[in-house]
Amino acid sequence: MNLPDPLQGVELAVAGVGGAEQAALVRRGMWLHATLPRPPVGQTPHIEIHRQDKLVVRYYAPATDEGLPPVVIVPSLINRAYVCDLEPDRSLVGGLARLGHPVYLVDWGVPGPEDADEGVGYVLLTLLHRSVRRVCHHARAQKVLMLGYCQGGTLAAMYTALRPERVAGLACLATPVKFSEGGRFTDFANAGSVEAIVGPDGLVDLDIMASAFKLLDPMGNWSKYIALEAASRDPRTLKRTLARERWLEENVPLPGRFAQEFVTNAYREDRLLDGTWEVDGEVVDLGNITCPVLVTPCAKDFIAPPDACTPLATAVGSDDVTVEVLGSGHIGCVVGGFGPKVYYPLLDRWFRRVGS
């Protein structure tokens, strides 16, 4: 099959010059993007209760002591965990803590070349399992409520399937489980050999990660300058936009072994729903998940489309499954206004119900 006519793109680019006013806005947006400092992030008060390797477990004390069970938030390994605490008034961890939940955030940190051999088994059965045990000890609880976000949700579901005795409830936000429906990510994961994505230091190179994210929404890389220019008229909106931009810019390299295992088992062979994914000799059977489950795909999500997320509801062995399709994008439900208005209260109600 031939590529589309490249001249078509040139023609369109020439046509775009007609929008001279817009071009000026883009130029100003680019200047702002290049010169403005990024705001501080992760400002919600917390303490560190556990550290291993690059991982840190952060504890956010509840505003009121109602004796609610601990909530462990598991973010993705491929982005910075501070997306859950980007701004004080739009913070997932802060929002849940204000609603009375003791919140623990698993911050995976930034791996180095010495972590290249860490696979999915190490991440789940050593790092996450020990973190959950430390949380239980700290909170004086036998079980935790788990909230996984994006790839972190996939890992949380896998952990719950492997160690169900530790989890009292599993909430999955924008969590892909049917990877054949994973959209462009699946296309990228199937292009070329899996070995090629790992650099000489044993990590998936930051440039590859950044390029993959940019190609998910090519025009977004252009239109963001217009959005930044528009945001510059209001200091508060500008700060919000820059905080989000900081998160998008600060990519994290993946340990090579983890990336190869995940891409092969998830995106190439789609083994999770089949129940054929083995982690350190243990088969991940989602049917082992018998605790209450909350599945929340995002309707406008092109990173983890709803079709890739909703099959979790039927794959688990639980009788208590709730599916709520959120009317937001992949990160809007966490860092946008949608979070405090809709998503945090939804989580609060569900955690109180299953944790009681």
Add this chain to the structure above:
Amino acid sequence: MSETPDFMKMSQQIYDQWEKGMSAWWDQVLENPAFLSALGENVANQSRMRGAYAKAVDENLSKMHLPTRGDLVRVARIATLLEEKVLQVEDHLLNIQDTLSRIEKEAITARIDAAETRIELRERLAQLEARLEGLEGGAAPRRTSRAKKEA
């Protein structure tokens, strides 16, 4: 009098049209197997190039008797393994602490239960003594067991 054309609005429309067209063009490109295949090859070539560069740097450092990246990675891995050992010991200690706390809690509960039982028994004894005194009525006053104890 004809209306003045709104150039700002026209500009916005032109831009929107251009963005829509470009977006559709990108969609075609990104879904094209030829592009994806070339992308995969490009990534592989970049990876090979970086690998060759890293190897050359390591060889040069080694010739100069300086620690290479590989040496530093080995030391960092040893540190990670040592940390794992320490954490395993800490796990063990925390398990012991949890067990001790549970035993202590059970012991306290047992002591509270025993104290409550004793109080209950005393109350029942007092009730029985009161009933006995009532039954004896006008008979000669007899000393109760408690009175005997107090005496």
